[in-house]
Amino acid sequence: xxANRKDTIPAEAPKxxxxxxxQALTPTEPLKLPSNFAHVTLRRIERERIERERxxxxxxxxxxxxxxxxxxxxxxxxxxxxxxxxxxTMFHQSESFGLIPAIAFCFLFFALLNHFLRRRYA
Amino acid sequence: xxxxxxxxIARVLDGHAEDYGYFLERYGQEVMRLVSRLVPQQxxxxxxxxxxxxxxxxxxxxxxGRSSFSTWICRIAYTTAVxxxxxxxxxxxxxxxxxxxxxxxxxxxxxxxTRIDELRRAIxxxxxxxQTLITLFYYDNRPLADIAYILxxxxxxxxxRLHRIRRKLYLLMKHGSKS
Numbered sequence: 001x002x003a004n005r006k007d008t009i010p011a012e013a014p015k016x017x018x019x020x021x022x023q024a025l026t027p028t029e030p031l032k033l034p035s036n037f038a039h040v041t042l043r044r045i046e047r048e049r050i051e052r053e054r055x056x057x058x059x060x061x062x063x064x065x066x067x068x069x070x071x072x073x074x075x076x077x078x079x080x081x082x083x084x085x086x087x088x089t090m091f092h093q094s095e096s097f098g099l100i101p102a103i104a105f106c107f108l109f110f111a112l113l114n115h116f117l118r119r120r121y122a
Numbered sequence: 123x124x125x126x127x128x129x130x131i132a133r134v135l136d137g138h139a140e141d142y143g144y145f146l147e148r149y150g151q152e153v154m155r156l157v158s159r160l161v162p163q164q165x166x167x168x169x170x171x172x173x174x175x176x177x178x179x180x181x182x183x184x185x186x187g188r189s190s191f192s193t194w195i196c197r198i199a200y201t202t203a204v205x206x207x208x209x210x211x212x213x214x215x216x217x218x219x220x221x222x223x224x225x226x227x228x229x230x231x232x233x234x235x236t237r238i239d240e241l242r243r244a245i246x247x248x249x250x251x252x253q254t255l256i257t258l259f260y261y262d263n264r265p266l267a268d269i270a271y272i273l274x275x276x277x278x279x280x281x282x283r284l285h286r287i288r289r290k291l292y293l294l295m296k297h298g299s300k301s
Contacts, residue, residue: 017229017233018229018232018233018260019233019235020231020232020233020234020235020237020238020241021232021233021241021256021260021288021291022260022261023235023238024238024241024242024245025245025256025257025260025261026261027155027158027159030155030158031154031155031158031162031164031167031168032151032154033150033151033154033168033171034168037146037150037168037171037172038143038146038147038150039143040172041146041172041175041176042139042140042142042143042146044172044176045139045142045176045179046139048176049139
């Protein structure tokens with residue numbers, strides 16, 4: 001049995017087909033990545049992430065500003081005359097006029113509070 | 123290993139970007155080998171490998187695990203390198219197929235170890251997709267399904283393409299030895 005098996009084993013293994021092509025494809029001087037490649041790439045990924053976030057933030061701010069302006073323009077266009085008339089009436093009535101500084105102060109107070117809370121907890 | 127990689131990918135997607143370093147370390151050299159076949163200049167090849175990994179990071183959520191990460195990143199690197207080469211407007215030599223050429227002649231030429239330098243010159247004149255196909259098949263011994271995925275071609279067409287490339291190599295060798 002053992003003898004038979006030995007007979008079937010060829011004396012020399014057959015050569016791999018396309019051996020020259022395989023050898024030609026082996027790079028003579030393989031290019032290697034520098035040892036800090038992973039570190040440099042991770043830094044670039046982080047840099048691009050921060051840049052993307054900054055861009056998205058700017059886009060969001062511009063969008064909000066444009067919407068706000070468009071909204072104000074629309075209010076002015078459709079209700080401008082009515083609002084102007086109402087303000088004029090309010091200025092002529094001293095009681096109503098007295099409320100304006102209080103309302104402005106409230107707005108200022110809430111804007112400052114919002115700013116403080118955002119800086120403190122955001 | 124694959125499930126470990128899937129877990130790592132989930133962590134990276136969860137915000138642990140530093141874990142992506144594992145993929146850079148593990149597959150960087152393999153991707154460099156593929157890219158440097160098409161772009162032999164060290165600095166350009168390095169930049170393209172980095173571009174490929176950054177693109178892969180940006181699209182990591184689209185990696186569904188249908189292929190291995192290695193095959194997936196190789197496909198991204200291949201398309202990155204090919205679009206870079208397209209921008210360089212490199213012209214490739216086109217050569218008419220000789221209908222009288224027998225396969226025996228081609229087989230003999232591609233087996234002749236005394237003509238390796240001629241073969242290297244001929245390989246350098248192949249188009250990027252042809253170079254990548256023979257590298258993945260003959261050098262990397264990749265499965266046909268992986269090759270088809272990386273090159274975005276049908277598995278059934280690989281044998282025909284290889285046959286055509288072998289004939290082209292023979293003709294390029296002949297053309298080179300004449301001039």
